[in-house]
Amino acid sequence: MLACHDLVLRYRNATRPAVGGVSLAVNAGELVCVTGPNGSGKSTLLRGMLGLLHSERGTATIDDKDVCQWEPANLAAAVGVVPQREEITFPLRVRETVLLGRYARLGPLGAVGLEDRAAVERALIRCDVAQFADRRVDQLSGGEWQRVRVARALAGEPRALVLDEPTMSLDVRHEMEMFELVRELADQGLAALIITHGLNLAARFADRILLMSDGHTAALGTPAEVLIEPILSRVFQWPVAVTTTPDGAPQVMPLRRPTGAGAI
Amino acid sequence: MVGRTTWCDYPAEARAVPDLGDGIAPNIEAVLGQRPDLVLLYPSGRNAAAAERLRSMGIATVQLRTDLLADVTRVGALLGRLTGREREAAALKARFESALAQATVKQPATVPSVFLLVWAEPPMTVGAGSYLSELLQRGGGRNAYDDLPTSSGQVSIESVVARHPDAILVLGDSTPAFATRPEWQAVAAVRERRFVFASGSQFAHPGPRAPDAIRALARSLVALP
Amino acid sequence: MTRWLGLAVATALVLLLGVALGSVPLRPGDVFDGLIRNTGEAAVIVRELRVPRVLLAFLVGGGLAVSGAALQALVRNPLADPYLLGLSGGAGLGAVLAIAFGGGSPWAVPIAAFAGALIAVALVYRLSVVAGRRLDPLVLLLAGVVVGSFAAALMSAIIALSDAPRLRNAFLWLLGGFSSASWPTLALFAIYAVIPLAVLLLAARGLDLLALGEEPARHLGADVERLRRRIYLAASLLTAASVATCGIIGFVGLVVPHAVRRAWTPMHRVLLPVAFVGGGGFLVLADLVARTVLRPIELPVGVVTALVGVPLFALLLRKSLA
Numbered sequence: 001m002l003a004c005h006d007l008v009l010r011y012r013n014a015t016r017p018a019v020g021g022v023s024l025a026v027n028a029g030e031l032v033c034v035t036g037p038n039g040s041g042k043s044t045l046l047r048g049m050l051g052l053l054h055s056e057r058g059t060a061t062i063d064d065k066d067v068c069q070w071e072p073a074n075l076a077a078a079v080g081v082v083p084q085r086e087e088i089t090f091p092l093r094v095r096e097t098v099l100l101g102r103y104a105r106l107g108p109l110g111a112v113g114l115e116d117r118a119a120v121e122r123a124l125i126r127c128d129v130a131q132f133a134d135r136r137v138d139q140l141s142g143g144e145w146q147r148v149r150v151a152r153a154l155a156g157e158p159r160a161l162v163l164d165e166p167t168m169s170l171d172v173r174h175e176m177e178m179f180e181l182v183r184e185l186a187d188q189g190l191a192a193l194i195i196t197h198g199l200n201l202a203a204r205f206a207d208r209i210l211l212m213s214d215g216h217t218a219a220l221g222t223p224a225e226v227l228i229e230p231i232l233s234r235v236f237q238w239p240v241a242v243t244t245t246p247d248g249a250p251q252v253m254p255l256r257r258p259t260g261a262g263a264i
Numbered sequence: 265m266v267g268r269t270t271w272c273d274y275p276a277e278a279r280a281v282p283d284l285g286d287g288i289a290p291n292i293e294a295v296l297g298q299r300p301d302l303v304l305l306y307p308s309g310r311n312a313a314a315a316e317r318l319r320s321m322g323i324a325t326v327q328l329r330t331d332l333l334a335d336v337t338r339v340g341a342l343l344g345r346l347t348g349r350e351r352e353a354a355a356l357k358a359r360f361e362s363a364l365a366q367a368t369v370k371q372p373a374t375v376p377s378v379f380l381l382v383w384a385e386p387p388m389t390v391g392a393g394s395y396l397s398e399l400l401q402r403g404g405g406r407n408a409y410d411d412l413p414t415s416s417g418q419v420s421i422e423s424v425v426a427r428h429p430d431a432i433l434v435l436g437d438s439t440p441a442f443a444t445r446p447e448w449q450a451v452a453a454v455r456e457r458r459f460v461f462a463s464g465s466q467f468a469h470p471g472p473r474a475p476d477a478i479r480a481l482a483r484s485l486v487a488l489p
Numbered sequence: 490m491t492r493w494l495g496l497a498v499a500t501a502l503v504l505l506l507g508v509a510l511g512s513v514p515l516r517p518g519d520v521f522d523g524l525i526r527n528t529g530e531a532a533v534i535v536r537e538l539r540v541p542r543v544l545l546a547f548l549v550g551g552g553l554a555v556s557g558a559a560l561q562a563l564v565r566n567p568l569a570d571p572y573l574l575g576l577s578g579g580a581g582l583g584a585v586l587a588i589a590f591g592g593g594s595p596w597a598v599p600i601a602a603f604a605g606a607l608i609a610v611a612l613v614y615r616l617s618v619v620a621g622r623r624l625d626p627l628v629l630l631l632a633g634v635v636v637g638s639f640a641a642a643l644m645s646a647i648i649a650l651s652d653a654p655r656l657r658n659a660f661l662w663l664l665g666g667f668s669s670a671s672w673p674t675l676a677l678f679a680i681y682a683v684i685p686l687a688v689l690l691l692a693a694r695g696l697d698l699l700a701l702g703e704e705p706a707r708h709l710g711a712d713v714e715r716l717r718r719r720i721y722l723a724a725s726l727l728t729a730a731s732v733a734t735c736g737i738i739g740f741v742g743l744v745v746p747h748a749v750r751r752a753w754t755p756m757h758r759v760l761l762p763v764a765f766v767g768g769g770g771f772l773v774l775a776d777l778v779a780r781t782v783l784r785p786i787e788l789p790v791g792v793v794t795a796l797v798g799v800p801l802f803a804l805l806l807r808k809s810l811a
Contacts, residue, residue: 052707076710083704089565090700090755100697104710110694110758156709383658385598386668386787409785417786418661419512420668422534426513441595446671450537 001160001191002026002049002079006058009041009048017056018044020215026193028159031186033202034195036212037236042195043084045212046164049193050081062160076104080153082146084164084195091138094148098123098133101155120155127151127181143174150181160191167198179205199252203227204245211235223250266298273465274473290314296321302346304328333398336360336470360472367475369404369482376430376485378460379408379453382416384434384442387424390416395470396462400433403481425450430458431488433481437463460484492753496766503770507543507777508535512784542670545678546776546790547769549667549731550741552682554768555761556724557742558749559689562696562757563720564626567750571728571742574633574721577663578640579609580732585644585659598662599669599733605640606729612636614721624717665736665791667776674734681730685723686765692720693757700755738791740798741768741775747805 003026009019019041026032034042047053049060051067060067062078070078080101092100101123102116124130127147132140137148146166153161161182167175175198183205186192196202202209203223211219211226213235219226227250232240239255269287272278284294289310295303295318303318305311307327318325326346328339337357344353380396382388390396391412400407408429409419432453434440439459448454460481466473509520515531523535556571563569583605587597594600616632617624648659695716698706706713731738745768749760772790775797779788 050708052704072707072712073710076708079708081708083708086702086705087565089567089702090562090750092697092755096697096754096756100694100701100709103694103698106694109691152709383661385658385662386666386789388658388661412786413783414786417783418666418668418789419785420538420780420787422538423512423785425530425534425538441597443595445595445669446673447538447541447669450533 001028002062002162002193003064004045004049004058004060007045007048007055007060008057009044009053010056011044011053016215018215019048021058022210022212022215022217023058024049024210024220026160026191028191029186029189030207031183031192031194031205032208032210033206034193034210034212035197035199035202036210036218040212040235041215042212043164044215046162046193046195050079050162051075073104076158077156078158079160079162080156080158082149082153082161082163082166084168086149088138091136093134093136094129094140095120095124095133097137097148098129098151098155101152104156119157123151123155126154128177143170143177146170146174146178147181150178154185158190160193161185162193164195165197166194167196167201175201199227199232200249203251204247204249227252266300267295271465271469274471292317296323302326304343306330330470332393332395333364333470333474336472336474360475363475364402364478367478367482368402369478372404372485375404375406376488377408377427378405378485379424379427379429379432381432381434384440386418387421388416388418396433396467399467399474399477399481402478403485405431405481405485421447421450425452429453431460431485432458433460433462435462435467437461456489458488460488496763500766500770503773504543504547507546507773508539510777510781511539512780512787537671541672541675542667542776543773545670545675545734546667546772548675548678548682549735549738549769550745550772550775551765551769552686552727552731553738553742553772554745554749554764555686555689556728557768558746558757558760558764559692559696559720559724560742561746562700563717563724564630565700565702566626566630567747568743569630570739571724572732572737572739573637574629574725575609575613575636575640576606576633576725576728576732577737578637578644579605579607579612580729580737581605581659581663582640582644582647583608584662585647588659588662589647602736603729603733606732607726609636609640610722610725610729623714624721629721661789663736664789665738666779666787666789667735668787669735678730678734682727685727688719688723689727690761692716692723693761696720696757696761700757736789736791738772738794740794740802741772744798744802744805745771747802751805751808 003024005023006021007019008017008021010017022045034045036042044053048055049067051060051070054068062070062075098120099112102119106116107113124133127150129144129147129151132144137145140148163182167178170178179201182192182194206223208221209223209226210217211231218235219231227242229240229242232252241253241255243251243253245251265281267284268278268281270283270285271287282298284298285291287306288308292314300323303323303325305315305325305327307329311327315325315327329335330339337360340353340357344350378400380389380400382390389409389412391414392407392410394415397407397410408427430453439457442448443454443457461484466477509517513534515534519531520535523529523531526532553571557569560571560573561567561569580602583601584598587601613629613632613636616635617628695711698709698711699713699716703713746760746764749764749767753763754760775793776790779790779793782788
């Protein structure tokens with residue numbers, strides 16, 4: 001569904017490409033997590049795969065069609081995106097915000113049909129935000145607001161869902177709820193792509209993990225293939241230990257600096 | 265006389281006197297350059313500071329209000345005293361007052377009401393206590409807005425309609441551009457082109473030519489249909 | 490539903506009041522007679538002067554409020570004003586040039602003001618396209634300030650250098666007013682305003698997306714660049730026409746959208762039409778105050794909107810912070 005092949009992306013006037021030849025495919029029913037240190041090119045890769053950046057080399061495709069060939073509205077109808085940051089300038093109500101997710105599917109003159117209303121209600125329930133559908137979005141907690149934004153992306157009934165650090169500054173419960181929700185959606189057939197710093201969340205929910213380092217693929221495979229001590233220590237430049245949870249997922253534990261070696 | 269403002273254009277010889285710029289907030293350097301013994305200024309807020317500067321440099325400076333006809337003789341007498349020519353000033357005053365009395369229309373047959381339009385976009389007029397209104401009255405007319413609470417102001421066209429002015433005085437010498445604008449057609453005097461033209465600086469500020477201005481107005485008013 | 494009904498009734502009342510009252514006191518019977526019969530002085534005052542004036546004020550007020558609301562969403566700043574983008578400077582320069590050099594045409598000042606505003610719009614557009622390539626809101630604002638300041642400087646230079654003291658009266662014209670309202674002016678403005686108004690109203694959903702920011706808007710399917718271009722041009726053209734008809738009338742485009750957002754909704758499908766009606770009613774009332782409070786003297790309507798708008802805005806600001 002979402003794919004890129006040998007994708008090279010470079011910002012204007014930059015000497016080095018931000019993404020230097022990455023290949024990835026996210027299929028329907030699959031949850032893929034992209035992780036890596038700050039500045040390793042995760043968000044840039046996402047922008048390239050969504051056609052916000054033009055590739056210098058390689059291809060980014062959606063349904064095997066070059067992403068830059070897509071009409072903005074068709075693309076939005078196919079792929080739901082929850083961007084990383086979003087400031088609220090003019091606070092709408094929750095239901096109105098979710099309705100914006102239908103923009104690409106609305107009728108002529110922006111008319112809202114029965115089908116649109118039904119899709120909005122489904123998305124509200126799906127993300128467990130229906131109980132405060134009439135509240136203003138600037139009066140929500142961080143976790144509620146994130147769920148509303150996922151509901152907005154789902155209201156358009158996309159076949160793929162892309163989230164850029166959706167659990168940033170969320171507590172444990174909301175973090176888990178977010179990943180449980182996306183996992184469930186993927187199990188129902190959505191292609192899901194999440195950028196995250198949560199290695200352990202990725203370990204437990206993702207089908208595959210792309211670990212990026214300096215714009216390149218450091219590792220790509222199942223959590224058990226990617227989350228191994230030598231790779232992680234090298235990529236993050238910090239010693240880690242990898243253990244296993246009772247359910248069999250690898251768990252990454254960063255280690256304290258050995259006493260006496262702290263004077264670097 | 266060693267300097268004048270840009271607007272001092274009468275008599276014609278005045279143009280030979282160096283032009284020192286605007287009369288409000290004058291260029292102090294240009295004034296000093298002429299080494300005057302006495303500087304005359306109009307009393308406006310911005311001129312008060314200039315007067316203070318000039319005085320502090322040891323130059324006698326007087327601020328003179330010259331808004332109305334009565335100011336002409338008052339200022340004349342004052343200047344006579346200041347320059348030590350009181351006799352000439354008195355003679356001038358007598359000459360001016362008799363010229364004024366001669367020009368003034370006594371007991372006119374009818375007193376047409378005139379709308380004094382000093383600016384058209386937006387319509388601005390002047391009230392009873394203005395020089396133009398004084399000229400009009402002496403010329404045998406009546407200011408259509410002599411009840412204006414301020415010396416000048418913007419008025420609405422509908423109030424002009426309701427006051428039925430017999431004529432409209434405009435500053436200029438030909439039919440003004442606004443006469444063809446649709447909203448002004450509501451005013452009968454505009455539709456029928458009953459304009460009185462006031463052109464030249466004798467209508468703008470009081471001075472020795474005021475009697476000429478009054479006579480010109482009187483002629484125009486009599487000629488009205 | 491009751492809110493829409495209330496708005497309709499209030500609007501009808503304001504329009505009626507605007508026609509019934511004026512600098513000349515007329516009896517209600519005379520006003521009614523003047524409306525339906527074709528003769529007499531009341532008919533001239535009511536039909537030829539008051540009705541077109543009230544309707545023009547309504548259209549201009551509505552246009553300013555809609556432009557303001559749209560530009561605020563475009564630059565994602567509730568403090569944006571329709572004149573922010575260099576328009577007023579360009580229009581002022583045009584008006585001053587027309588008064589300084591314009592000859593006998595009775596339409597010289599409005600035409601020159603319109604041309605000046607259009608040139609300013611084009612310059613701001615060019616600048617922000619060259620600099621940011623994508624009509625970035627911040628670059629747009631900066632370009633507006635740059636062009637506006639330059640035009641204002643040119644205007645001051647012309648006024649200072651010109652030997653016509655009457656140029657100072659150009660400021661009177663710029664302060665705004667509807668004294669030049671007439672049926673032809675109204676018809677011209679109405680015909681002209683239909684297209685930009687329609688463009689803005691049809692872009693309501695797109696404005697909701699733009700208000701979220703560029704990336705979210707893109708992800709939700711907005712063609713951001715095209716949308717921005719369309720909204721910027723429509724709002725500017727609408728504002729330019731209103732400057733040409735009645736000078737610069739501040740605060741309508743700022744206060745009205747702000748009030749509607751607070752009292753009703755920030756959703757543009759509702760916000761834009763309500764702001765249109767609210768802005769129209771507000772300006773009709775302001776003009777009514779301008780022409781009656783000191784009669785026979787008329788105040789510049791821009792002064793009234795500022796006198797009413799500033800305290801109102803301060804109040805709204807306090808409330809929204811509380």
